[in-house]
Amino acid sequence: MTCDRTTQLSGRTTGGPGRTAGPFERTARTTPIAARSKGRGAAGVGPAHRGGRLARVGNGLRYRRRRLAGGKVVWPLLVGGLIVAALALAAGAVLRMDPWGEGESGLSSRFVFSADEYQRAEPALIAFAEQGSFATELGTVHGLAIGADDRVYVAGDGKIRTFGADGRRMVDIPIEGIPRCLAVGRADDDQPERLYAGLEKRIVLFDAEGAVIAGWTDGLDDKSVLTSLAIGEDSLFAADAGNRVVLRYDFDGALLGRIGQADPGRGIRGFIIPSPHFDVAVTADGLVRVANPGARRIETYTADGDLLGHWGKASAEIEGFFGCCNPADFTVLPDGRFVTAEKGIPRVKIYGPQGELECVVADPQMLGQSVSAGQLEQDSGHAPTFDVAVDGRGRVLVLDSPRREVRVFVRKTANGQEEGTNGGSDG
Secondary structure, eight states: OBOOOOOOOOOOBOSSTTOBOOTTOOOOOOOOOOOOOSSBOTTSSSBEETTEEEEEETTEEEEEOOOOTTSOOOHHHHHHHHHHHHHHHHHHHHHHOOTTSOOTTSSOGGGSOOGGGGSSOOGGGBOEEEEEEEEOOOSOOOEEEEOGGGOEEEEOSSEEEEEOTTSOEEEEEEOSSOOOEEEEOOTTSSSTTOEEEEOSSOEEEEOTTSOEEEEEOTTOOTTOOEEEEEEOSSOEEEEETTTTEEEEEOTTSOEEEEEOOOBGGGTBOOOOOSSSOOOEEEOTTSOEEEEEGGGTEEEEEOTTOOEEEEEOOBOSSTTSBOSSSOOSEEEEOTTSOEEEEETTTTEEEEEOTTSOEEEEEEOTTTTTOOOOHHHHHTOSTTSOOEEEEEOTTSOEEEEETTTTEEEEEEEBOTTSOBOOOOSSOOO
């Protein structure tokens, strides 16, 4: 589980160094002036040519034609005037253009971001309803995990608090420091019911009774910021946002390797982590799934660190991930589907194994969050986040950090009513 946590215009150089031609700008041509000169002009700056001269204006030269007797202006000035007039008319036409047929101000609404339209998802996409919630009674909350018998673990103020599947408070596990992420072994794991807690720069292990077994620091340094832990078949994976890497440990705490470090030879560009939201999970096929939030996608690696692929795109639309860095949190279902949580536009969604959007669990309104353009512009590590987990009943649990609550969402039936339990981990 996780924790607290261009389009490029291709232009041509023109008009001097540092200047790039815009998308509608034509590159200037240089045409030499073929002039026969029999002397220098009166100003001494250029050759005389058919009764005219080149005069210096600023840093350039301008060809001027003399007036004929009687004060008549000859054709060069007339042509120049016509060109200026034509350019003025063209500029006016461009300013009045509304290519999409919208916008009385001359700017199409295509260029205006309206946060209101993202407050609600399409009703047909919302497949879940909130069944209930329970208060953690913690001052701050950082991470969420599900253990055996659907026991709920919440990382908080110098402790890990546990709850039954019904939300009834059970026991507190004290810990020295602030736990920021959790992972719990299931009954069928090699290390059943072992609890792992990630503090900023170390990992602490507990047995099923809450006693400390060991602490790991191998591979961690002063830059480390642990944000997520995931249990694999024979390894523990730890996401280090500070060093932008996923660490792989054996169950004795020995560092086995690193995943995601930039390596052009292997086609790995590295993780982009603008804020301390960096999540990792292991699917039933043994593959390691890692959020690359700055790239707005989820990447797939082997346990040895080979990149196999990725899915996701940057978009404000419901199918994509918006803002500086999303998804902020995610978890995986036994059948390979993904449950994602975003900040900026707070929403929880379910995607298929190949990254196709399946449905919405909760939109901003259901989460009690408003979306504003100002909020999106300031999207950062301080934006409200929602950790997610799925229990054995298929319920999606959302850790609501602003409310310090665990909220429970269940799939709606065909008639729109909430399902109870479905006997599996289907999201």
